[in-house]
Amino acid sequence: MRRLLLLLLGLWEAQSRAPSRPNFVLIVADDLGIGDPGCYGNKTLRNAERPFLLVFSCIQVHTALYASKDFAGKSKHGAYGDAAEEMDWGVGQLLNVLEELQLTNNTLVYFTSDQGAHVEEVTPKGERHGGSNGIFKGGKGNNWEGGIRVPGLLRWPGVLPAGVEIAEPTSNMDVFPTVAKLAGSPLPEDRIIDGRDLMPLLRGETQRSEHEFLFHYCNFYLNAVRWHPPNSSSVWKAFLFTPNFAPEGANGCFPTHVCFCHGHFVTRHHPPLLFDLSRDPRERRPVTPGAEPRFWEILEAMQEAAERHARTVVPVPNQLSVGRILWKPWLQMCCSSSPGLSCQCPRGEQD
Structure with a gap:
């Protein structure tokens, strides 16, 4: 409050x-x-x-x-x-x-x-x-x-x-390029920007999201790939692995309080588990090769996209390492109400 x-x-x-x-x-x-x-x-x-x-x-x-x-x-x-x-x-x-x-x-x-x-x-x-x-x-x-x-x-x-x-696939990653474009600021050129400017979609200038593919991670593991092909109403989603919900019939991982992403906590799928979200948004009926003639073609396109994406991902230092999570008093704001901080601000700034 x-x-x-x-x-x-x-x-x-x-x-x-x-x-x-x-x-x-x-x-x-x-x-x-x-x-x-x-x-x-x-x-x-x-x-x-x-x-x-x-x-x-x-x-x-x-x-x-x-x-x-x-x-x-x-x-x-x-x-x-x-x-x-x-x-x-x-x-x-x-x-x-x-x-x-x-x-x-x-x-x-x-x-x-x-x-x-x-x-x-x-x-x-x-x-x-x-x-x-x-x-x-x-x-x-x-x-x-x-x-x-x-x-x-x-x-x-x-x-x-x-x-x-x-009803187009977008991402919270899109906020950054959208705000930057509206503010008249150029995007950084020293990195790949995964987000897309939302304004053409929001204004109705285009009916399609610029995200043909989206990649969903579980921690640092690539978990699923989403594909909205051009000139198609289908939205394909392929799972490389899925969490083992427990107890049986549950809609989550109740014994561990949250689903983990590795080892015996997951089931890996070969071939990947494929859904068409446009027809099955509840993800209840996996698509099979017998029911979808383009099954293998769809998975191949998604696999190629995932490989292109993987080549653009640059490893970063462990964000949860001890050196990063320790409290750093020298980074605290001056003029704080905490009596334990010795930093001071000019009187005008305090006011």
């Missing part, structure tokens, strides 16, 4: 004069399933003289669930619903300030989640503390559609038409 109020105070300092380039508000929920927002069918739940970018990363609805006293115990969906409704309120506060400052028509707002709902999050009393992934299989920590299909809501009045639904 305190962090949200500080963000709102920053917005209040903005002037109402519209900048020459758009502003951006990126709102990222944590573990919010695609079946949780009401617009997806759920029935139970900044300085304006220059363009600004506000990234508001919600702690909701990751466990341990939390809701302030104004929301605790108020929803029809327990602690998870309380947290989701408080997040909804917080998003509304941000949008209200944009309206009051007359910045709405010059601001692209994008709301999404980092991954799907955590289906294995169940208390000892049997209360579900994870959300809903709608009709889709799996959830957080795996690459079934329930784990990687997340809410994607955008608002930019006067630029993006209201009420449009787009």
